[in-house]
Amino acid sequence: MSTRHSREWERAVAEFLASSVDDSAREHGRAVVADVLAAAVAGSAALGVAGVARDAVFSGDEASILGTDRRAAPPQAAMTNAAAAIAQEVEEGHNTGGHVGAGIVAGGLAAAEANDVDGETFVDACTRAYEICVRLERAIFAMKDQMNDAIPWLVRNPHSTWTTVGPAVTSAICLDATAEELTETFRIAANLAVISMHDPYAEGAPARNFTAGFSAQAGVTAALTAIAGLEGSRAAIEAVYDPFEELLPDGFASQFETLGTEWAIAEHYVKPYPSCRYTHPPLDALREAIDVESVDPSSVESVTVRTFANATDMSHPEPETMTAGKFSAPYVLATYLCRGSVDLEGFTPEALADETVRSVAARVELREDEGYEAEFPESWGARVAVELRNGTTLTGSRDYPRGDYRDPMPDAEYRERNRVLLAHGLSGDQKDTARVDEALDALDTVAERPIRETVAALRP
Template identity: 65%
Template sequence: MIPTTPVRDWERAVYDFSTTSVPPEVREAGSHVVADVLAAAVAGAAAEQHADVLRDAAFAGGNASVLGTDRRVDPASAALCNTAAAITQEIEEGHNRGGHVGASVVAGAVGVAEANDVDGATFVDACVRSYELCTRLEYAIFAMKARLNDAVPWLLRDPHSTWTTVGPAFTAAVCAGADADTLRETFRVAANLAVVSMHDPYAEGAPARNFTAGFSAQAGVSAATLTAAGLRGSAAAVSEVYDPFADLLAEGEFDGLFESLGTEWWIGERYHKPYPSCRYTHAPLDALREAGVDDLTPDDVTRIDVHTYRNGVDMGHTRPETLTAAKFSTPYALARWVADGEVSLEHFESESLADDAVQSLTERVRLHEDDEFERAFPGSWGARVVVTTDAGETRTGRRPHPRGDYRDPLSTADLRERNRALLAYGLGDDAADEALDALSSVADAPVSETVDALRLH
């Protein structure tokens, strides 16, 4: 007989939290996350590497929208498409300790919410609870990654595809009206799933890379659908899979992560991105701006040295050839800023990648691991940049953490302007204001009404 009661204290804390009320200020934070992800998904659907796929792929019909298109498909296929689109432009929100939680939680389940005519407040609250749960799961999984990768180098390489079945499954189950028993079983099914890519080809930039997140969300929504029909999860997996985390973390830390659910709201430590590129490129970009390069052209720069944490050094590839590869290239992001004084969505399109002056400068950017920044990571993602000009001058900038961090948040006006740009990129300028208004009241209107404003008409 499969146990019907929690087998671990932390599991009990998860189920108790599933009905915890969300304070107004936390719901407001959740509304910002939902708006952020949905705007990112609209822009991602218009990316040249994915637009044809989302338009032409043969999916089952249904009443869940593929954002940024005129298509409606079944909810699981919508989860696949919307989550892949949400991460494509590398502009979606994230969390220093918990990865890119919002993309899967929001984009993965919005189709279920739309299909079930869920009101905005219910959807936002469900996303908040899943966000809180998944940031904690990712924090724990992050501690395991290094050890696992020593033994099996390809395992758990993609940050979008390990814990991300749980978030869309949990949110989808709530939006489908699951009772407490079904919600518990949905968690148990999803918590024993992981869609793991064997390699994260961010430097190569293969378009399939972004769909790994989509496959994970699709699996989560499917888990919720099957559990609603009577599928039971594994109680044993809760102990067998997750007990080892207690050994990896400090004594009592793993249980403490979940005991704090409902009292410590991690969503308050989210970040919003000002640039459409990997977060690891942002502190170098901000440091470059502080160094003062507005009067320089790429040909004026002899060398750029970037000192940062170890993970950030991985973003050192030069001359990227694809949208995704460029978004994960610190040399490209810095070279583009020197050339144009900004980094925009258009700068990752094929025409911009053909700019030889920018690509040439990427080869003069060097990344170095810095002990100070490595010790501060992942609490802070900082960088120092030294620019050497052809005149022999050096200019230095330094950032302890990037703009958009909860310690240096984007203003409401800046975030609104950024979201409008994303919506205009995907829907056209004429439709952007209506879509922006819909996102601004996402917790106050039915999800179907919000989504309708995010479709092509």
């Protein structure tokens, strides 16, 4: 195999992958790993994911399917676990982009378990992959905007090239790839993209979640084939990535000059609510508006949301499926007005059919705001005006949602969130407290114990 790098930025990637991870970055990496694993356990019980995990014909037994007692070959386990990680819409993400960690953690976990890797090695591998993927993501988002102007259907993310590179790189490190094999893994994965031509979030088909799963599966396979001797394409690196230099304001190559000195993972966010993060700024603004007093849903004349453009896509008011509900700002806000919370139980078939919630959702209107749009994606803001039938107007606003790195969730609240997620996937309720406590402890100490021990704690 050749180790010659066709571009300096590719050399910077290779050097970074061989470098150490500082303690602060490692702690952020541990938090990302724990967050994704909790989300994946909860997602293992989701419609579609649970059926595949239970009934699909898999081969091998080297890796676990989280939330179940099944085992499979690493690519198949990665596919199912990555789909589970995004199914409940509660996994972490990066402030200026998509859900970077889901594929990295779910895909790399399968390889780490198969090779009996220690927790620190796995966390460090995930942290390195995260840094590379955030930088690829910035360019791919810029490319995506141009593609969406040229084609009749909408290219959706976060299920694209960086979600293939992430699990590929993490897996290769966990499988003890040589420097040459790691270079070829990156080249193979960097020329792969599992693209959802149209992400049917408003419809909420469970197959939507498996686009992330197929990305992780492709990433793990890229690592396995590189270790088996397959070489990637240097020409593809040049042809695909050179044009990115003109797409980004500061250029593409410059993104990689800061590897190891600027840790993008420090700006990851966590989700207090199991719904698309675009629904969170309006929800937090609503909470600010009404939490000082009790509001009877029947007294609400209208709810007007002003926010950034991407969030206004979440405007469908009558979701029919779990995923559709998670991508509906009217439904999420109406749920909070009627139930006082937005949690996993708010997206069951019974909850989605609640006529009171549906009636309030029909009164919610989303409007693009130039100010919030100008600040996006550095800030994800919204303001809400609740008009009551008695003529009173209640208002609230947020510059960014709760769980943002600038407004992190309190530790106790976040730990309780994870407890609920783990209980949902492991037992369906929270009665088996000892079992859930064991799983919580495993997440807290994921960097200090062998990965096989952590995985064992996340199985029924």
